[in-house]
Amino acid sequence: MEGFGPIINTPGHMGVDFEMRVDFDRLRNYRLARAREALEKSDLGAILLFDFYNIRYVSGTWVGGALGDKMTRYCLLTRTGEPIVWDFGSAARHHKLFAPWLEPDNCRAGMLGLRGAIAPKAGLFESAVNEIVGLLTDAGVMGQPIGIDIIELPFLFELQKHGVDIRDAQQLMLDARVIKSPDEIMLLSQAAAMVDGVYQDIFEALKPGVRENEIVALANKRLYEMGSDQVEAINSVSGERCNPHPHNFTDRIIRPGEQAFFDIIHSFNGYRTCYYRTMSVGSSTAPQRDAYKKAREWMDKAIDLVKPGVGTDKIALAWPAATEFGFANEMAAFGLQFGHGLGLGLHERPVISRLNSLTDPIELKVGMVFALETYCPADDGVSAARIEEEIVVTENGPAILTHFPAQELMIANKY
Numbered sequence: 001m002e003g004f005g006p007i008i009n010t011p012g013h014m015g016v017d018f019e020m021r022v023d024f025d026r027l028r029n030y031r032l033a034r035a036r037e038a039l040e041k042s043d044l045g046a047i048l049l050f051d052f053y054n055i056r057y058v059s060g061t062w063v064g065g066a067l068g069d070k071m072t073r074y075c076l077l078t079r080t081g082e083p084i085v086w087d088f089g090s091a092a093r094h095h096k097l098f099a100p101w102l103e104p105d106n107c108r109a110g111m112l113g114l115r116g117a118i119a120p121k122a123g124l125f126e127s128a129v130n131e132i133v134g135l136l137t138d139a140g141v142m143g144q145p146i147g148i149d150i151i152e153l154p155f156l157f158e159l160q161k162h163g164v165d166i167r168d169a170q171q172l173m174l175d176a177r178v179i180k181s182p183d184e185i186m187l188l189s190q191a192a193a194m195v196d197g198v199y200q201d202i203f204e205a206l207k208p209g210v211r212e213n214e215i216v217a218l219a220n221k222r223l224y225e226m227g228s229d230q231v232e233a234i235n236s237v238s239g240e241r242c243n244p245h246p247h248n249f250t251d252r253i254i255r256p257g258e259q260a261f262f263d264i265i266h267s268f269n270g271y272r273t274c275y276y277r278t279m280s281v282g283s284s285t286a287p288q289r290d291a292y293k294k295a296r297e298w299m300d301k302a303i304d305l306v307k308p309g310v311g312t313d314k315i316a317l318a319w320p321a322a323t324e325f326g327f328a329n330e331m332a333a334f335g336l337q338f339g340h341g342l343g344l345g346l347h348e349r350p351v352i353s354r355l356n357s358l359t360d361p362i363e364l365k366v367g368m369v370f371a372l373e374t375y376c377p378a379d380d381g382v383s384a385a386r387i388e389e390e391i392v393v394t395e396n397g398p399a400i401l402t403h404f405p406a407q408e409l410m411i412a413n414k415y
Contacts, residue, residue: 228267
């Protein structure tokens with residue numbers, strides 16, 4: 001990728017005439033070309049997509065929030081055709097007006113079952129499948145296997161009635177999405193820069209008496225003010241809740257000398273962060289500092305291994321086994337010493353863990369972007385350190401997108 005290195009830097013969020021920033025036409029063209037290439041290399045005649053990240057990747061359309069995950073939106077891409085998108089009511093008309101990269105006739109209103117709320121006997125699945133079968137026939141691919149990523153069972157049953165040979169398209173799409181373009185990496189970097197700023201706000205607000213949910217509210221407010229299009233989740237964990245990691249937040253009051261860690265998961269123009277930081281409140285203890293030092297050492301050891309050609313098994317082996325930090329096996333400890341791809345989805349390829357990477361390693365390639373996470377429980381039995389860095393694989397090794405300080409345990413509002 002020409003200009004790949006410098007483009008990892010974070011330009012402004014706005015479009016301007018005096019700098020080359022994110023080129024959204026180039027972004028859409030890249031993604032559709034990657035999907036087409038994957039389709040061409042497969043034995044599929046078409047792919048039918050319900051996963052809303054795959055729909056966005058192929059079509060450049062997005063309806064989020066309450067409607068985005070109800071499996072009423074779907075997108076068809078045949079070997080020779082342009083993307084066809086069925087969308088929630090008036091969203092289809094909106095695409096005709098504001099998404100000129102799509103053919104107007106390919107922006108269609110659609111409705112299925114709203115995850116079962118509309119019963120199959122209403123006939124919506126039957127009519128949708130009849131329409132799709134007609135389109136597959138017109139494209140000359142009706143007799144070929146059709147790839148689907150996720151699906152409601154009534155839709156599957158209707159396709160089977162028509163004799164459609166259904167295959168797994170999720171693997172194809174995740175393979176297509178694994179190498180990020182410079183525009184995708186800029187958006188990932190911009191999303192991370194927003195979280196850099198939120199962590200400064202958290203660092204200043206983290207005082208005795210503040211509640212975990214207040215930190216969550218602060219982070220949501222600041223992210224939306226800065227232009228986030230979706231705050232997917234905020235983990236806010238403190239005190240005795242740090243060990244074991246509960247992966248949520250409560251209304252717990254944070255007290256002096258306690259450790260707290262946070263994970264901020266949001267997206268900017270669709271591209272996500274997964275970004276942990278750990279802080280102590282007012283002061284820290286020796287067990288807290290020791291745990292943090294170990295978590296940092298495990299992180300740095302993994303980052304040092306990141307370069308093209310390295311297998312994900314090598315990174316997984318750089319982390320301690322589950323039994324070394326208090327868990328019975330790797331399944332019980334999954335997600336603590338962990339890596340996962342980042343992009344339009346929170347968990348893309350590669351997934352790096354002793355649970356899967358030792359038997360099914362993936363070779364790192366230039367343009368992969370993933371988060372690395374480490375976790376170390378403290379000897380006091382309640383505290384724990386959690387660190388996460390977002391990494392881009394470049395020709396010269398790792399480039400880090402997450403910039404809020406994490407080399408040493410930060411003490412918020414130090415006494």
